[in-house]
Amino acid sequence: MSAGRRLSAMAVPPAATMARFDADLSMIALEAIVTSRTF
Known part of the structure; x- marks a missing residue:
């Protein structure tokens, strides 16, 4: 159970950085x- 949780935890940061990069x-x-438009 902890291994799966660790895997999902590792998969979250890249998605967050990609979202921040898109923003x-x-x-x-x-x-x-x-x-x-100004110049």
Whole structure:
């Protein structure tokens, strides 16, 4: 039981980092769109 729990715990962080990476990318894209419209 503990082994399965450890496996799921190891599988969670990569998904969280990917979600954070996607959020960062969308924010960067939004910033680029705003700056390109400003200049």
